[in-house]
Amino acid sequence: MDGRVRIARRGIWTVTMMVCVGYIMMWMAMPTAVYLTTWLPKLRSQLNSTYFSSQGTNLLIYTFPVLFVAVAGSLYLHLGAKLPYSEPDREAAKKNRLGRWRRPLMVRGPLGIVSGIELAFFSMFIALLVWSFSTYLHFFFSKISPSQIEDDGGTLWKAKLDRAALSLGILGNVCLSFLFFPVTRGSSVLPLFGLTSEGSIKYHVWLGHLVMLLFAAHGVSYLLLWALTGRLWEVLKWQHVGVANIPGELSLLVGLCLWATTFPSIRRRFFELFFYTHYLYILFVFFFFLHIGISYACIMLPGFYLFMIDRYLRFLQSRSRVCLISARVLPCETLELNFSKSPDLNYTPTSLLFINVPSISKLQWHPFTISSSSSLEQETVSVVVKAEGSWTRKLYEMVAFSPADRLEVSIEGPYGPTSTHFLRHDLLVMVSGGSGITPFFSIIRELIYGKTTLKWKIPKLLVICAFKKSSDLTMLDLLLPISDIPSNLSDFDLHIEAYVTRERELRTEDLKPMRAVWFKPSASDLRFGSKKEIQLQRSKLQTPTKNLQQTPMSRESQFYNPNTELESLPHRSLVESTNVHYGERPDLKRLLFDCKGSSIGILVSGPKKMRHEVAAICSSGLADNLQFESISFTW
Incomplete structure (x- = not known):
């Protein structure tokens, strides 16, 4: 029976990883001219259903893969709970093929303690943003027409500023699509990749900073463009079709208020202020939906949808009093x-x-x-x-x-x-x-x-x-x-x-x-x-x-x-x-280097200075047997 369960879990994991790879490739293809001019129109013509209209394409491309991974992950974890602990599992874990990659590679920096695996994925995500921004700019610049130049003040650089501001907003939406995954505590997506909600909080922090930086640059760029072209009246415009300006400005203002309280110096001194202002995410997302419309909101909808389900289940659990x-x-x-x-x-x-x-x-x-x-x-x-x-x-x-x-x-x-x-x-x-x-x-x-x-x-x-x-x-x-x-x-x-x-x-x-x-x-x-x-x-x-x-x-x-x-x-x-x-x-350096054994697991929990010191010792390379366990207790 255990053998069948293990085979089933391996099959689920393989299929799920294939879907994840396809999902990542979709993000890479999204800014290209082939996708925007050929694939997307064709998909919209074939998936334009009675019930979903033009949103059917985005629901299939962006929402279905995430929901499939969530459901498959739940089944994978359910089957894993039926497996008893066994010695072969321990022996397989002792091989620890990724041990070197799990070691802290960066200790003192803006990202905190970062392992080799985390730095690799962070670098790939930044590369995705750079690729997307440059590709969108190339595509949008090539589509600038004389009429658009005339609308943007009669000069080419102002038209390019318009397209650059739009590209920054799209990048912000990309980051927002992943923002809610790390804080979905009961989700099956994080455990599927060996992560926990507490250990993933730093990813939420990193993404949050990127989201607000990109959206702030997006908003400032448009304000600058409108001021230079004498169109500041655009600030008070609320279009009923396409992008609405006033909801976008309200969303940005709410997001900036939320963002201001997240910095460590404020969060630690005024935790209650940080705690209560974080509920502004409800207004932020609400005005964001009004700003771009439901069609483009489908891009970030899957992560937010899983977060809201998790939040509702947590609400039901919290209504009871425990003994x-x-x-x-x-x-x-x-x-x-x-x-x-x-x-x-x-x-x-x-x-x-x-x-x-x-x-x-x-x-x-x-x-x-x-x-x-x-x-x-x-x-x-x-x-x-x-x-x-x-x-x-x-x-x-x-x-x-x-x-x-x-x-x-x-x-x-x-x-x-x-x-x-x-x-x-x-x-x-x-x-x-x-x-x-x-x-x-x-x-x-x-x-x-x-x-x-x-x-x-x-x-x-x-x-x-x-x-x-x-x-x-x-x-x-x-x-x-x-x-x-x-x-x-x-x-x-x-x-x-x-x-x-x-x-x-x-x-x-x-x-x-x-x-x-x-x-x-x-x-x-x-x-x-x-x-x-x-x-x-x-x-x-x-x-x-x-x-x-x-x-x-x-x-x-x-x-x-x-x-x-x-x-x-x-x-x-x-x-x-x-x-x-x-x-x-x-004397942590002496105590850790004096430890004997072929594999020594190091766990640390305490002040930031202590955590950084232990991480630096484990990443120094002076002792190959020190294995820094990537379990996060504080962020």
């Missing part, structure tokens, strides 16, 4: 939130959840990496929240200082990779700074389950974590779940090098116990991943406490206060494998 069971409160202003989960819901390590707390904001959704393992913790799903912004600080204060009997929470997700390849390495090194360690908890817990239950042959693990204060060491207590801990971790090869950078010794005066706060579920709450409401009288949620009273339970941190009595063998194993350094930063 929040408990929270672990750490002295470093950090929470671990534990939700009730359906045992049937499975997800891969490093997956994301988007969380909304209506009592804080009904509109704001914030992403958090799942810290639990669906294999190890079948009844719960957990996320870690660090009080670093206004929204997260309000949540921390609500839970830590004035907890209520019940906290209403909605969840979207999970979103993550369809599979992971951590087992292909001999050693897995996880480098983190501050709260950046939280994405690694799900990896460690998943490998604990694989080692203790499935008897996997897992790689050795090295965690290099840097914290500002010694109280932040309590985050290491979250390496293990609040329950479902395997009894024996003595043969689990994990070593932790923890660095406290701003303190030279343990500050005992700040010692505080870690607390667990329990919440009362409501009958209207849902288990995450289930459509059934919680049955209070039968729910397993009652196992931690008899009646889920909201009485905090205290426990000293084993990492922050190692002098306390170790309460269990698993905690003893983890504490004994931890080495804490005070008053210094990790």
Whole structure:
């Protein structure tokens, strides 16, 4: 049965790639004279149907291939979910033929950390834009007639400026056609190519900048042309046939307002402003459709259509309230939130959840990496929240200082990779700074389950974590779940090098116990991943406490206060494998180059400077065994 599934998936993938190649070739042919003067008129004459009229051609050329890939990708992923993990899969992954191409090729630049594969595709996309622009200019310049020259002020260069402005607008539409794919979280298109929505956010950022640059140049060029030819009245023209000027100007103004808040310096300081202005995309697309008409809008319609379907499904999921069971409160202003989960819901390590707390904001959704393992913790799903912004600080204060009997929470997700390849390495090194360690908890817990239950042959693990204060060491207590801990971790090869950078010794005066706060579920709450409401009288949620009273339970941190009595063998194993350094930063170059093994996987999550430093070390070529894993946690 597995063999038939694999053959079917291989056939689907082959056909889908053929359609994708044809789709790319269509984009290359689109600006040519042969396509514009011969193929397109012939297609329009043959595909001019009663229902679709002239739009039938664009629907077939631009929309059908994308929808076909989306449907085929869904079937491909569905069949892949039926395949169990097997050793041949791991051995095939260990060959890693594209390992060199996956290494960071650019580290410090406007594009951020870019691998060889990403740079190659980015270069090809820029080449497509250059090819399209130059070909459109050649075609449009050759079609300039004396009457057009007369309309544009009687000089040839003004007529050429008119055609150049039109070409810039067409290029903007090309970029807009791909803009929504990276932010379609539940789409099957990204996983089909081994991508995730979180890891593809940077592509959305790159395309967004290109879209607004091209559209801004398009609009400015026409304003300049109208001013030079004495036709500024064109600004107030709204044609009922063809291109309408006023909607285009409104679309550009809305897009510029949206674009202004996306730059990192503004987005990080005024996140709420960035968040709310991003909803202007609705007006941007609406006026864009009015500007160019539905026929040409079909070019960018497929990606936007998939995005709207995804957005609607996310809206349906977000209407339900999930059951929040408990929270672990750490002295470093950090929470671990534990939700009730359906045992049937499975997800891969490093997956994301988007969380909304209506009592804080009904509109704001914030992403958090799942810290639990669906294999190890079948009844719960957990996320870690660090009080670093206004929204997260309000949540921390609500839970830590004035907890209520019940906290209403909605969840979207999970979103993550369809599979992971951590087992292909001999050693897995996880480098983190501050709260950046939280994405690694799900990896460690998943490998604990694989080692203790499935008897996997897992790689050795090295965690290099840097914290500002010694109280932040309590985050290491979250390496293990609040329950479902395997009894024996003595043969689990994990070593932790923890660095406290701003303190030279343990500050005992700040010692505080870690607390667990329990919440009362409501009958209207849902288990995450289930459509059934919680049955209070039968729910397993009652196992931690008899009646889920909201009485905090205290426990000293084993990492922050190692002098306390170790309460269990698993905690003893983890504490004994931890080495804490005070008053210094990790020498990442020395630590990584000292790692031994034929294949060493490097994961990094933390401040931008740390991520760039690790990427630079892996791309230096001084150690061929360092494999930089292209998993994105921050953008």
